[in-house]
Amino acid sequence: MTSRTTFDKLIERHGRVEIPVIQRDYAQGRADQHIVRDDFLKSLHDALCLPREDPTLPLDLDFVYGSIVNGSFQPLDGQQRLTTLFLLHWYLAWVDGSSEDLRTRIVTSGRSRFSYEVRPSSRDFINAFANYIPVISAGECEDIAGMITDQPWYFRSWRFDPTIRAALSMLDRMHEVFRKTSGLYARLIDETAPAITFQLLDLEHFDLSDDLYIKMNARGKPLTPFETFKARFERHLENQFKDAPPDLCNGTPLADFFSHRIDTRWSDFFWPFRDKKTATFDDAMMNLLRAVIMVTRDPEAAATSLDLADIRSMARASSYTWFHDRGWLDQEMVLALITLLERWSAGAETFCRYLPDTRHLDEQALFQDILTKPTSLTFQQLAQLAGYAQFLVHSPGEIDSNAFDAWMRVVSNLATNTDYNRPEDLRRSFAGLRDLTPWMNDILNHLASSDGDVRGFSREQVAEERIKAHLIGFGDGWPERLDRAERHTYFRGQIGFLLRCCGLKLGEVDAEIERLDAATANELVEPFEHYLACASQMFDDLVKHPKGSGRLWESALLAVGDFLPNVGRNRSLLNTSSDEAWGWKRLLRNAAAGGRSSQVLKDLWDQLEDPGSYAADLGGVLESASEIDPWREAILATPSVYDYGTYRMMRFSEDGGIYLLRKTQMNGRHAELFTYCLYDSLASDMKPDGFSTSYYEATSTDDEPGLCFTRDFKGAEITFYLTLYQAPNQYQFYLAEPMTEEGDLQEALAEFGFEEDEDGYWTMFGELKQLRPRVEELAEALKEKDQKV
Known part of the structure; x- marks a missing residue:
């Protein structure tokens, strides 16, 4: 907001005017500024000497920019003019015998309300100067600077302060210009017809001392x-x-x-x-x-x-x-x-x-x-x-x-x-x-x-670095061997899982370092090279060919054992695109620490011969796998499970249910593993018998996801659901729509072994492997009844 004001009113309005430390020293009084100084003083003198009613008044000193910082007005531009006006007020008050009046205006509790924070010495001088009232009159003084520097409050070290030197020089020049005048102090503080004013631009909410975005000079160039x-x-x-x-x-x-x-x-x-x-x-x-x-x-x-x-x-x-x-x-x-x-x-x-x-x-x-x-x-x-x-x-x-x-x-x-x-x-x-x-x-x-x-x-990584440092000390190819392993773009220096596969226990690092001598290190060369070759090929394929050879590695590993890491309440099928808990990097870290994944990796890699036969070896692992958990068998038979969720998360519930999660929680969309795998296998098989299949994803723990079967029967649409009823393997197959069935449909359901429950649903129960053929048989039976006239 812009307003016309005077120096006296500026002090009254804001209480305190502070030249911030970021500003330069006072320069208007310097000897090399005598042309600007003398012209300015002449303009001030002429304006103050004009009659109050002169139409050319007031003399406007252009804009003064500033803002309130910590309760003080800090000028952004106008420092030189304001300092000269401060000195002029002091001088003219002294000339007119009004120094006590001025002090009531510019001093509070012994402290100057016009402050100079550029240097501590400048600040202290201004404070002392504002309180100083010479004991002699202006007419009796021949040397103002000498009078001031001779005062007991003036420190000799101040003579090196450029602001103080310039102020004393300005006062000397003011004495030459104004010493024969009188009554100008009253004109200077005149509120109704001021002789000298400036335009105050109050930049509100502007952190002047620290974020000085505008430095007003001849071009208005910003201060960065x-x-x-x-x-x-x-x-x-x-x-x-x-x-x-x-x-x-x-x-x-x-x-x-x-x-x-x-x-x-x-x-x-x-x-x-x-x-x-x-x-x-x-x-x-x-x-x-x-x-x-x-x-x-x-x-x-x-x-x-x-x-x-x-x-x-x-x-x-x-x-x-x-x-x-x-x-x-x-x-x-x-x-x-x-x-x-x-x-x-x-x-x-x-x-x-x-x-x-x-x-x-x-x-x-x-x-x-x-x-x-x-x-x-x-x-x-x-x-x-x-x-x-x-x-x-x-x-x-x-x-x-x-x-x-x-x-x-x-x-x-x-x-x-x-x-x-x-x-x-x-x-x-x-x-x-x-x-x-x-x-x-x-x-x-x-x-x-x-x-x-x-x-x-990481404690595991520290242990790994210490064992690697010990191996490097043996020479014998270990520096190059370890460097080659660390350079793999996926491992990025983390190869503790390889050391673990070689039999080194990172959790007992001091004992391992003491045990590991040159001969023992030499025995590790062959297994380390083998596991490194397996790991390098495996992660190259996982990263570059995730649905091709990478999927083959995933399947073989799952066939060997349950390697899925815990991620909070979930388990993860892992991915290579993340360093988070659901990424393969976490699996490798767990393996280095001796988790179950360490043994599964080692068991798989121990069944492989050489890089040239990995694909055949992995195929053989899948064919010969036995005693596999049902949930692992379901995933191995249904590769689409890997593509189900963003993070490949699974939830093994406390009652034995297993669910696939779209993201990470059960309050988001999720599917029951076995019905989802059944849906994948039946999606195209049921169409010839008239059933179209879809999958219903639940979004809360109060709702159960399941497989939907829909067809037209006698001109009406009917829908069956197949869902988990009681974990781990009790499922229900029931008619959802229509709720009231009559005639041929009711007859068919009864003949087929459905029973009506207390809620009115026609339902049959059983293990999934028992219900699957019954679904196919029902499709055929309904097809025959629908075709009868």
Whole structure:
């Protein structure tokens, strides 16, 4: 909202005017600004000396933009003019002997209502100056600046403050312009016919100090979020590493180093990643800040989990105040930020990499994700970034790419194969990584030692990494062998199930490491290679040919045993497209831990000869399978079961019923396994006898799904249902429509063995294998009766 007002009314209206820390120093009084200063003072002088009724009044000083922040009006534009008006009010009040009147207007509880927060010294000077009433008159004073600097409240150190120097210079010049005037203070505060006004544009709900979107200069150029942050961050850096700046600063004070680098080398580095529309990289830089803040939180601090949640929830880069007030701009964060920028910008190429390849981490891809979508970084990525930054920060000098590669292999394996459900899980991983800092350059030997345990990650994956580190230490092809296994695109470093198949117990890792000598390791080579070949082919087929050779693997595995993992109250037929609990990755993790899936996998793979005969071997497994659970037999005979639900979930109810779920719960659509399999086999078979089949899916536990049979009989439509009656194998076959049957239909039902129950339904009961032929016989009987005239 825009309104015309005066300096006095601005103070009265808002109570307090505060020049925020983000603003620059007062410059209008500087010597190099003498032309602007003198022209402005002349305009003020001429306006104040005009009669109240002069039609050219008031002198309008154009727009002053600002908003209320923490109860104070903070100017966005107009700082220089407002400061000059503040000084003019003080000076003219002194000239006219009205200093006490002015103090009642601009001082409250000894504190100036016009405040300068740009520097602490500026703020303290303004407070003291607003309360100061010279003991001599203006006419007796020859040197205002000298008079003020001679006061006991004036600190000698203030002479270095550019705002204070400029204010004293302006007062000296005002003394030259206004010293022979009188009565102008009254004109300055005149409410009815003001001589000097400005247009106040009150930008409501505008966080001036932190989100300074508009910087009013000659072109009205916006001040970007990073420019806002940078202005305050550089001052913050003056207190970081004050006694001993980091080695990478080469002895230069940290604030100076950052300021110079961000305007030169780092700017060149960020330029290829700029926003093409705005030609700035500010958003990218702020996003990097957020990512670095996340991975440098103290993992032992109770607040870290909340901090991680807060940072990840921010839709856009936030402000200096947001970061600073939460203590996020600490030494750990500053050191990591500067180190990463120095490392990445060190080479001639756009982005300097330090890993030999992208097997364990694609550095530039992660960097791109940081710049473009920091809030979408997964917990796994953040754990990887934490380990990555930790190595670069705590490895002075040249980076040993082989040691770095070994480190990132372990970090990525641990992070990728750990379940993260909340920030607290990530905090624990950060703690585990920090524990490993002393051994980063020799991580494998440390993991293989008796002190090699790691907290904060999946226990099974930690055990796996320790055993693999021990095997790698033997050489003899194990480094290459394990690397080949880990490189499989589906395993992604998680191969504990192979170690388990070879007889290694991950749950007893210290004992296994002690037992596993070079000779024992050599005995593992042949079984490991066999299980790796089986697993590689199996998961290649599952991923690439899910309904072809992949389905053959699924069927053979199910024929060997019940391998389905529990997912809450459900069991899952698994899929390869998800890392969730219903994915094959979870099965492999369970197998590594020694779950029942471990034995089923091993039993299947032990029946296979070599990759060239896998298809024939799997076919033989299916043909020779015996003593298979009825539900497994039903699925093996009905491949469409695999395509029933989004997540391939099954619910084994407490009373023995088995249901297929469209999603994950029984209050969604679901089918009863055996009637659904029967529906699949009868869908086309019944049509010649006049029955059309469909399946009724239930949507609650109070309703029972089942198979529907419908046909015309004597000109009317009749419908039968076949549903589970009493688990596990008692089914009912009943006439649903019409409820009242007469004549030939009633006669046929009675002859066929249906009995009318207490609810009026004609029903027969039995096991499904007994009812199936009866359904077919009924179809034929009704067909014959329908054809009789």
